Amino acid sequence: MSHDPARASAIADLMSAGRETSRLSTVLRYAIAERLGLAVSDLECLDFLADVGSATAGQIAERTNLTTGAVTSMVRRLQQAGYVTAERDPADRRRVVVTMRPERIADLERPYERFAERAERLVEGYSAEEVGLLVRHHGRLQEMYLAELDHLRGGGTPQPSV
Template sequence: MSDEPARASAIADLMRAGREMSRLSMVFRYAIAERLGLTVSDLECLDHLADTGPATAGQIAERTNLTTGAVTSMLRRLQQAGYVSAERDPTDRRRVIVTLRPERVADLERPYERFAQRTAQLIEDYTAEEIRLLARHYERMQAMYHEELDHLRDSDTPPRSA
């Protein structure tokens, strides 16, 4: 007897759970951004800087999928709000290096504290092997998202009108 129906059902459950997790993650991000008086793009930019360190405006545009003009406006807002500093690259004056201001990191982390504590409790009973499986899954999903974003950016197909 084949295990195919059970596997197909498990895959459908996984896909459904992934879509719901993605949706809830987005709703959560919007709520956090609103609480901080930011847009979701602002928050994505700040998260990127927190994860990777200083970045150019072009790198931020790529990460957030915004135009360079939109990134320029966003960076102006974030500078005025005191979240980032932006300095000309000394080796290439055409580029701007954006840095998250360390004194603002706690402000950005505070809304996530409860979620981080609950996540730690959630995985408390997971084995190291189970956690590594989840980490591999997330890493593979991230790689796939990057590939799909590149494909969408490079595609000759124009966006569909609503």
């Protein structure tokens, strides 16, 4: 821990800003999900699939922190709404592979367009070094989140990642 009061204050401000950003991100996700007529877990699933293309129901359960039964219900809802397809894995018929329908990605991106444009303008004001710092920071935060999720799910003691 730092004994420099200015550094300690800056770190406290950073932690506070991070918590507020997290809260606002959650509220925004709920508002977008509501606008699309989806549950937040549905939106998280679709966001994940938009990034990876296809995933098994088990992978979706892991990424959304839902039970496999809840994922099954969610996939049915998303199929009925026309967002995804779900097919048996030819290599392992017990598994279901869920795929985002590419023609529906634009529907999901539309509510984010204004925010994305503003975020792009914000980042344009940063140097390449500053952007690199932010990328490294977010990568480390993601590692910490994954370690905490593993711990909360009974996978052991989380290891600090820095």
